[in-house]
Amino acid sequence: MLIQAEKLNRIYQSPAAAQNWRERLQRLWRPQLITTHSVQDVSFTIAAGECVALVGPNGAGKSTTIKMLTGILAPSSGRVQVAGFDPQRQRREYVKHIGVVFGQRSQLWWDLPVQDSFRILQALFAVPEAVYQQQLTLFRREAGLDEFWLRPVRTLSLGQRMLCEIATSFLHAPAVVFLDEPTIGLDLEMKARMRGLIRRLNQQAGTTVLITSHDVGDIEQLSQRMLLIDQGQLKFDGSLPAFQAHAGDGNWWAARLAGDLQAAHALLAGHPSGLAVRIQDEWLQVARHDSLPFAELLQLLAPFAIHEIKPVAQSLEELLHRFYLTSKAERL
Amino acid sequence: MSATLRACWALAVANGRITATDRKGRLIICLGYLLGMWLLYWLWQGLYQDDPQRAGLSFARALLHVVTAQTLFAIITTGADWRLAREIRSGEVASQLTQPMNLPLRHGALSLGVAGAKALYMLPAFGVFLLWSGLSLTPASWPLALLSVLCSFSLLYSLGFMVGLAGFLATDLWGITASKDAVVQFLGGALIPLAFFPPTIQAILTWLPFAHFFNTPVGYLTGELTSPQALYLQLAWVVVFWGLAQLAGRWVQRKLIVFGA
Incomplete structure (x- = not known):
């Protein structure tokens, strides 16, 4: 395994706010500290060549991880080992x-042309000229760096700058790349170019990628696997379909009827299949299952004059949102 | 050239280019510098009006000492303290830990680039002032003088790096850096030559690092110092200061990694 994290814990201690002067004076001698568990017992492994998304709500512990x-x-x-190294x-x-x-930080030199930043990083990481030229050819082709290659970094748009940031992170042909919110604040076109570049570098060079993002598009289009962290704990580790099966409540048929919705609900609720039935707004929804074939469903609902019927699939965004909300409610 | 040296060179050249490309800033600095030197000329002429010799120095020698020291101060003051403090406050220093380079060495290379660029445009202005005032540098040995200037840069940079750590404690460094600059200029012989101090104080300052910030390199540049003894002492202080800067660098790293500051 390229990345091994074993029972990772990260605890922060911060001084507790004093309520009055007496407490302030007391805490000069005996400070009262509040302990926060930012990450708790997080364990996972990532194999070489995988592209894994690390997701979770704000403050979940993703960036700390x-x-x-x-x-x-x-x-x-706890213990971390990446590519055979102890990172600390x-x-x-x-x-x-x-x-x-890191989406909010830059490796580039603000006042110098893009090409100079790449040359500086080549020197810092001691990248051999042949490897440098090979990587550069790939970036120019995949990310269109030529458009702004000679322009000072300060004149680039956020998207162009982020493309350069991602390219620089792959410049020294690393074994693993960590991307923390790489598409934050980008427009749709730039996101597509960025994802294309990451996907190509992950697939062509076999570089392992661990990406954190709040953008569901990044997760769906780039990663094969998802690690979900909430309240510092790993809540899910698996593929996206596995998460949909784990967090979702399955697929449903939704029907809009001209007739009595409550009567239709009662009819379906009494069906021998015992499938879940619910009413959401003007839609009657019934769980999709082989025990109630579509033709039979149409037959049952025919007396209620069907206006429209459609399958309802839950999006990853919806599932994640519900997961975060449930988790927050449990905490309260 | 080793990989570390190549990386240092790349950083120094990059930062030097950024410093040197500010054309308007360069012009303003040179004009301000010439005005400052001109004021020093009249100030010291006023001091010598009643007596052609003070503290064993003639007007020309005292003026040459002070303007050379002030020029050196202007060139080798590279803002390492401000840069490090800014990086600490913005958190940028943490992301630099993802690059394979020692933190004090990185900042040293960046500072060297700034000093090199400043030397390129300030030395001609210094030359103009020397021509106008009829003064000239007459070192006994240019290699000794240049080595001493390099040591002086190293001392001032290491001190600046350690002062920059105050970025962990204070949001505004002005008071701290102003105090540091005042002390090193006054006790280092940049405001007035150390010859004006009582002999005991002079001896103490020579054994302590203070004299080696400006008095020693200026002594070599003006020809006041000829033997390498002062340079040996200066080198010893460079080793001490560099060691302290390394310890400070490790402290920063530990603070960031362990406490997540």
Whole structure:
């Protein structure tokens, strides 16, 4: 396995706010600290060449996990190993084998042309000229870097800059690339180019990619597997269809009727298949299952004058949203 | 050239280019610098009006010392403290840990680039002032003088790097950096030559790092110093300061990695 995280924990301690002067004075000598578990007992493995999405609501612990994997934050307990390295202890050697993009930070030089930033990173990562030229040819073809290759970074649009950031993270042909919110704030065209570039680099070069994003499109189009973190805990680890089966409530038929909705509901609820039936707005919904074939459903609903009938599939966004809401409600 | 040296060179050249391409800024700095040197000329002439010799120095020698030291200060003050503090406050310093480079070395290379660029446009202005005032640099040995200037840069940079760590504590560094600059200029011999201090204080400042910020390199550049002894002492302080900067760099890294600051 290329990435191994074993019972990762990250605890933060912050001073508790004093309510009055007496408490303020007392805490000068005896500070009262609040302990927050940012990440709790998170374990997973990622094989070489996988593209995995790390998802979760804001404050779930995604960025903390990425920071621990990239070696810029030490776990409070637990063990991380990436490409055979301990990210904290062997940081200087380890970072030569990884690429990192933090959506809010830049590896580029604001006042210099794009090509100069690439040359500086080539020197920093000691990339041999042949590898540099090979990677550059790929980036120019896939990301169209030629459009802005000679322009100072400060004159680039956010999308162009992010394309360059992603390209730089792959410049030294790393074994694994960590992308933290790479498509934040981008328009649809730029997102498509960005995803195309990441997909191509993941598939062609076999680079392992771990991506965090709130954009469901990134998850659906790039990753084969999803790690869902909430309240610092790993709540799900598996493929997208597996998540849909795990978090979703299945597929439904939705019918809009001219006749009495309540009577139709009662009729279907009494059907021997015992399938779930519900009313949502003006739609009567019944779970899709072989025990109630479509033809039979049409026959049963015919007396109620069907205006429209359609299958209802739950989107990943809807499922994730519901998952986060349920989790939040449980917390409260 | 080793990979580390190549990386340092790339960083220095890049930062030097950024500093040098600010044409308007360059012109304003040079004009301001010449005005400052002109004011120093009249100030020191006023000080020497009643007596042609003070503290064993003639007007010409005292002026040459002060303008050379001020020029050196202008060139080798590269804002490492401000840069590091800004990176600490913005969190950029954490993302630099994803690059295979030692933090003090990275900032050292960036500072060297700034100093190189400033030297390119300030030394001609210094030359113009020397011509106008009829002064000239007469070092006994240019290699010794240049090595001493490099040591002076190293000392000032290391101090700046350590001061920049205040970015963890304060949002505004002005008070801290202004105090640092005042101390190194005054006790380092950039405001007035150390010859004006009482002999005991002079001896103490020579053994401490202070004299080696400006007095030693200026001594070599003006020909006041000829033996390499002062340079040995300066080199020893460079090793100490560089060691302290490395410790400070490790502290930053530990603070970021362990405490997640």
